[in-house]
Amino acid sequence: MRHFRTVGARLAIALLVVVAAVLLAVYLIVIPSLEDRLVNSRKDQVATVAEAVVARLNANDPPTDDLAAGFASASNARVTIFDVSSRAPLTLLDIADAGAGGVAGGINDDRVAMRAAQSLTASQGVVTRGGRKYAEAAQPTRDGQNIVLVSNSIEDSLDSVALVEHRLVISALLALVAAFLLGYGGARLFARRIRRLEQAAERIANGRFDEPIVDTSPDELGQLARAFERMRQRLAGLEHARREFIANASHELRTPLFSLGGHLELLVDEDLDDDTRREFLGRMREQVDRLTKLAGELLDLSRLDAGRLRVDRDPVDLAQVSELLLEEFDSYAQGTGHELSRDGVDGSATGLGDQQRILQVGRALVENALRHTPPGTHVLVGASRNGDRVALTVEDDGPGISENAAVQVFERFYRGDTGGRASGSGLGLAIARELAVAMQGEIELSSEPGRTVFTFWLPAASSTSSPMID
Ligand SMILES: Nc1ncnc2c1ncn2[C@@H]1O[C@H](COP(=O)(O)OP(=O)(O)OP(=O)(O)O)[C@@H](O)[C@H]1O
Numbered sequence: 099m100r101h102f103r104t105v106g107a108r109l110a111i112a113l114l115v116v117v118a119a120v121l122l123a124v125y126l127i128v129i130p131s132l133e134d135r136l137v138n139s140r141k142d143q144v145a146t147v148a149e150a151v152v153a154r155l156n157a158n159d160p161p162t163d164d165l166a167a168g169f170a171s172a173s174n175a176r177v178t179i180f181d182v183s184s185r186a187p188l189t190l191l192d193i194a195d196a197g198a199g200g201v202a203g204g205i206n207d208d209r210v211a212m213r214a215a216q217s218l219t220a221s222q223g224v225v226t227r228g229g230r231k232y233a234e235a236a237q238p239t240r241d242g243q244n245i246v247l248v249s250n251s252i253e254d255s256l257d258s259v260a261l262v263e264h265r266l267v268i269s270a271l272l273a274l275v276a277a278f279l280l281g282y283g284g285a286r287l288f289a290r291r292i293r294r295l296e297q298a299a300e301r302i303a304n305g306r307f308d309e310p311i312v313d314t315s316p317d318e319l320g321q322l323a324r325a326f327e328r329m330r331q332r333l334a335g336l337e338h339a340r341r342e343f344i345a346n347a348s349h350e351l352r353t354p355l356f357s358l359g360g361h362l363e364l365l366v367d368e369d370l371d372d373d374t375r376r377e378f379l380g381r382m383r384e385q386v387d388r389l390t391k392l393a394g395e396l397l398d399l400s401r402l403d404a405g406r407l408r409v410d411r412d413p414v415d416l417a418q419v420s421e422l423l424l425e426e427f428d429s430y431a432q433g434t435g436h437e438l439s440r441d442g443v444d445g446s447a448t449g450l451g452d453q454q455r456i457l458q459v460g461r462a463l464v465e466n467a468l469r470h471t472p473p474g475t476h477v478l479v480g481a482s483r484n485g486d487r488v489a490l491t492v493e494d495d496g497p498g499i500s501e502n503a504a505v506q507v508f509e510r511f512y513r514g515d516t517g518g519r520a521s522g523s524g525l526g527l528a529i530a531r532e533l534a535v536a537m538q539g540e541i542e543l544s545s546e547p548g549r550t551v552f553t554f555w556l557p558a559a560s561s562t563s564s565p566m567i568d
């Protein structure tokens with residue numbers, strides 16, 4: 099029973115039923131019509147002979163044995179001429195011995211001749227005598243004195259029909275077997291490929307992404323397999339990224355935690371003088387700040403990944419943002435020995451976005467320019483408008499970012515070689531870029547030794563997107 103539930107068996111049975119129905123229809127239509135045609139043509143043949151004999155009798159030829167025998171041998175049929183002039187009983191005048199199965203008795207032994215005698219019109223039919231079938235035609239003479247009956251065996255025609263029928267049955271059986279084998283074999287082939295896909299899906303569901311799914315055929319199953327393979331690769335990539343992310347995040351968390359733990363141990367030592375104690379507390383504060391920043395970044399990333407980070411779309415003046423950034427980082431820049439200033443701010447640079455998130459992106463860029471460049475570097479923060487976009491730019495004349503590093507700086511946890519300067523966790527630019535995209539903007543980087551520019555593009559607010567008239 100279980101076998102009949104497989105696609106293979108169902109397809110084979112369906113094919114079998116269709117082929118059987120077609121063959122049955124052919125059988126039911128072809129055989130009877132073939133038989134009809136052959137019998138009718140034989141009836142027409144004998145009717146023509148009967149007509150010819152009657153024509154001779156109507157032309158006053160005497161109804162003799164010779165006349166009947168002549169027609170009989172010419173047409174290979176049996177020709178009988180009955181005399182009905184004496185009315186009853188009808189008598190047999192003559193029987194020409196051509197063909198078998200002649201009428202043994204009088205006219206009333208043959209229903210076709212009887213019908214012609216009673217109706218005095220031509221009559222045709224098929225009669226069975228001695229287990230054999232005959233096509234017969236009977237026709238009365240004009241004066242109604244004689245009935246001419248011509249009969250011919252149709253056994254040879256029926257044999258031909260039987261032969262065709264026999265061959266048709268054999269071909270039908272062969273066609274049915276072929277249909278079943280083809281249907282079953284073809285479906286099994288498909289079923290095997292489907293089972294392979296099912297196993298692949300099971301593997302993926304169980305978290306095993308290592309085995310590729312290969313099916314190169316161009317049909318629908320091949321396309322499905324390729325879609326599966328793309329899904330597998332994507333899931334494998336995501337899984338890899340997830341593992342890497344957890345490993346990196348825990349590593350990033352461990353470092354400041356170790357440092358905090360170490361300093362705590364040292365602080366327990368009561369022999370420490372005040373200066374050293376203060377220095378340790380200062381370092382501990384740095385580590386706590388680092389942990390707080392990291393926790394915030396990880397939270398942002400998880401929200402971005404889950405698509406749960408809400409960003410507003412308000413008009414935000416980027417010139418104002420650049421001013422805020424300058425104020426915020428002024429003392430920090432003095433501490434690191436950098437020169438932080440504003441650059442060609444265009445007062446009309448109002449973009450659409452979330453003020454807090456725009457500030458967050460700006461902070462990441464300015465902080466990088468101050469942290470990843472040597473003291474003495476100039477850092478310029480500017481805002482401008484270009485068509486229907488506005489930009490916040492952070493430019494520095496530091497050593498620049500190499501071509502290799504430039505393609506990686508936006509990756510999560512990527513930290514370049516900062517030449518011994520303080521480094522973060524490598525999440526700043528990754529988050530900044532994702533925030534920019536969430537606000538329908540983007541961040542571009544162009545860098546060469548002595549000039550690095552990060553441009554944060556945003557769509558311009560509609561009130562500023564109309565062309566400006568000087
Ligand atoms: N203005 C810059 N000049 C030179 N290198 C830079 C500059 N900005 C970024 N980088 C390089 O890109 C790397 C990635 O920057 P990103 O802001 O993502 O991480 P981070 O600053 O190291 O850490 P985080 O920002 O998470 O504290 C930095 O480590 C640094 O090597």
Ligand SMILES: [Mg+2]
Binds near residue numbers: 462522525526527
């Ligand atoms: Mg950074």
